[in-house]
Amino acid sequence: MRTRFAPSPTGPLHLGHAFSALTAFDMAQESGGTFLLRIEDIDLSRSRPEWEAAIFDDLSWLGLDWPRPVMRQSERLGVYRAALDRLGAMGLTYACTCTRRDIAEAASAPQEGVATGPDGPIYPGTCKTAGRDAAGAAIRLHMDRAVARTGPIRFHDTGRDIEIGADRLVQEVGDIVLARRDMGTSYHLSVVLDDAAQDITDVVRGRDLQDATAIHVLLQRLMGISSPVYHHHRLIRDAQGKRLAKRNDARALRTYREAGARPADIRAMVGLTRGA
Incomplete structure (x- = not known):
């Protein structure tokens, strides 16, 4: 362990x-x-x-x-950049120049309603086909294409076997940020690569991060990384x-x-x- x-x-x-x-x-x-x-x-x-x-x-x-x-x-910024390049070469990422205000306004439009996921308001896909300049942009995961490769996500979490379907990932998680414009990576991408590099067998963390586990397992599947066992403990x-x-x-x-x-x-x- x-x-x-x-x-x-x-x-x-x-x-x-x-x-x-x-x-x-x-x-x-x-x-x-x-x-x-x-x-x-x-x-x-x-x-x-x-x-x-x-x-x-x-x-x-x-x-x-x-x-x-x-x-x-x-x-380890070079490691994260290489992973982003790899996912990009697979056609699984796109540049996003939206601000938080842009996303909040789009997500709260009457015809859309407000849906939230592990990263907050679910991204409405504004930049997915807009062809905007990537300079100074964030990098997002194209969730539709990602789940087409992986299918349902299965993992072991706190004593239970979990399965999350592709449709749920698209609708309830959406196109998450893989690299923030001011960091060159994100928590989701870096934690997956770091756990793999350290050969972590068991991830122990608070229940506040439990909803993010499906994202991490999805990224592991896309990059050919074995998933650890997850243990989400009570919060103080x-x-x-x-x-x-x-x-x-x-x-x-x-x-x-x-x-x-x-x-x-x-x-x-x-x-x-x-x-x-």
């Missing part, structure tokens, strides 16, 4: 991050496997070296260890029931550490008793 924790260095780790990292680490340890750390820093405008250093420090304090050096997405929420985010500084690990908490206390707070 090979698991991973893949945070973005854009803010402090909080209790939700601790729960996910500890869960992945414990699974690997209990099976005699390997736990890996990956730094997802494709958002260069928000990523900071001080937050990356804090990630290393917090995880080490929790008692986690991992092989060095770690993988950083910012060092605040007193109002909201999922924790990096803006929740009150739940940041550094806040608890400064107040005298021990790693065993963090485990207890998130409902994990191993090592307490």
Whole structure:
């Protein structure tokens, strides 16, 4: 078993991050496997070296260890570009110059209604046949052509065998972004390629990413990559029931550490008793 924790260095780790990292680490340890750390820093405008250093420090304090050096997405832009070129050569991508406002206005047109998917409003296909200049454009997946190649998507998720039909992918996911104009890639593309490069056998992550799994398996099928087993765990929420985010500084690990908490206390707070 090979698991991973893949945070973005854009803010402090909080209790939700601790729960996910500890869960992945414990699974690997209990099976005699390997736990890996990956730094997802494709958002260069928000990523900071001080937050990356804090990630290393917090995880080490929790008692986690991992092989060095770690993988950083910012060092793999050429890999992502090559994958985009490959998908493009297969006729599965197109350039999109629409802004978020363009998409929101098209999606809310009376004759269309508003449908949302894992990436928000489902793209209405404005640029699919418009032949617009690709300069400064995002790159989208042509979902109709993609599912014509793959057919239904099947994968194992949190103890269940899942099948999602081609029609659902077209209607409920749509033409997702594979490369944002300011990044050269996207979460969906990079996470699939990075998990494959690290030979990840079991992906452990929160239920907030569960709907994205079909996208990732689809991309794996298109690029001939084996799918890992997926485990989507419960989310750690605040007193109002909201999922924790990096803006929740009150739940940041550094806040608890400064107040005298021990790693065993963090485990207890998130409902994990191993090592307490």
